[in-house]
Amino acid sequence: MTKDKILISKNKKVLFLPHALKQMSRLERMISTEDIQEVIELGEIIENYPTDKRGESCLIAYINQRPIHVVCSAKDDYLAIITAYLPDPKLWSNDFKKRRK
DSSP states (O other): OOHHHHHHHHHHOEEEOHHHHHHHTSTTTOOOHHHHHHHHHHOEEEEEETTOTTSSEEEEEEESSSEEEEEEEEOSSOEEEEEEEOOOTTTBOTTSSSBOO
8 A cells, every 4th residue: 555545535435434533532532633644645655455354454653752563455436544552662663663573
């Protein structure tokens, strides 16, 4: 999935799936829709999931005041936000772009 495809879908409509809303609203996370917009617009695709059961998707990472990861899927008419979370530093590299082994 390309960043261009994501941005084109985002400009049509953004759909937050129930799992994403649940994860975003957890007290220890409190990720806003504005945070998600910033990640989508300024973040970097760090993993692609071409065979995801929900359709092709990808993981985008961005660090502003804190690191945020967003998994999304670009559809013809909208961008689906599958989940969003604060990556665990124990599981990710210092820049939060590579999984630790």
